[in-house]
Amino acid sequence: MSGHSKWATTKHKKAVIDAKRAKSFAKLIKNIEVAAKIGGADPAGNPTLADAIQKAKKSSVPNDNIDRAVKRGAGLTGDAVDYQTIMYEGYGPGGIALLIECLTDNRNRAAAEVRTIMSRNGGQMADPGSVAYNFSRKGVIAVAKDGVTEDDLLAAVLDSGAEEVLDRGEGFDVITDPSELVQNRKAIQDAGLDYDQAEVEFVPNVSIEADTDQAKKVLALIDALEDSDDVQNVFTNMDLSAEVIAQLAAEDG
Numbered sequence: 001m002s003g004h005s006k007w008a009t010t011k012h013k014k015a016v017i018d019a020k021r022a023k024s025f026a027k028l029i030k031n032i033e034v035a036a037k038i039g040g041a042d043p044a045g046n047p048t049l050a051d052a053i054q055k056a057k058k059s060s061v062p063n064d065n066i067d068r069a070v071k072r073g074a075g076l077t078g079d080a081v082d083y084q085t086i087m088y089e090g091y092g093p094g095g096i097a098l099l100i101e102c103l104t105d106n107r108n109r110a111a112a113e114v115r116t117i118m119s120r121n122g123g124q125m126a127d128p129g130s131v132a133y134n135f136s137r138k139g140v141i142a143v144a145k146d147g148v149t150e151d152d153l154l155a156a157v158l159d160s161g162a163e164e165v166l167d168r169g170e171g172f173d174v175i176t177d178p179s180e181l182v183q184n185r186k187a188i189q190d191a192g193l194d195y196d197q198a199e200v201e202f203v204p205n206v207s208i209e210a211d212t213d214q215a216k217k218v219l220a221l222i223d224a225l226e227d228s229d230d231v232q233n234v235f236t237n238m239d240l241s242a243e244v245i246a247q248l249a250a251e252d253g
Helices: 014-039 047-058 063-073 107-120 150-157 178-190 212-226 242-252
Strands: 084-091 097-104 135-144 164-167 171-176 197-204 231-236
Touching (some): 014 097, 014 231, 047 063, 047 178, 047 197, 097 197, 107 212, 150 164, 150 171, 171 178, 197 231
Antiparallel strands (some): 135 197, 164 171
16 A cells, blocks of 8 residues: 555465565556656666666566567567556545555456446545545655654755655655655765665645554555456555554454
8 A cells, every 4th residue: 555554464375475565566566567668778867767676676576577578668579568557546444544556568458357346345436626625746755763763864865955854753865856855865865875765756735544443444445456367556645653553464364
């Protein structure tokens, strides 16, 4: 799940973990292909591609797979890559807002899958614009604490145009304008700090705190959406308190 609440249930069974990893690899590869198609095969001159490659490497995607994706996307292998980005809007159980970002080569298939998943899991589709206005497009850099203090981060991004640094409990989120994500990520690295992920996300302007029962239903819906090959990201305005997270973790463990 992407967006304001970065929490998901732990998966225990190896088969489930392997299936999730395979789907994650496929989505990361798709991002590389699209970035290479739009901006060319050279990461040095294509920061979007550089970020997509770095994210794939952080997720342990093999280098051979990454290289093939770059060449395929840039048209160097003769294979055609034609993906469209489509954003669907809807509500989950209890009126939680959802933005569902798809990257697909078949618009009709993606729409049908999203609608089916939503209806089967207590969700409801919404008209274009009726949910999106609640979100702002931001660069979000997630940094684990691991000895890193808020002052360390503030010092690193002081001159890079970061908007704010938010304490998320186990880590920090550095919020930037989307156009300044790369320079802030580089500033963090130049300061000798590591980061978990750096992405452009849709951040809610106002969040809704969910209780445990509602959170379980919304997380199940998000999980089902993210199982679709066409769904790249799901953004939500759901916020989870420390108590709810602890309850969910205890039930899952």
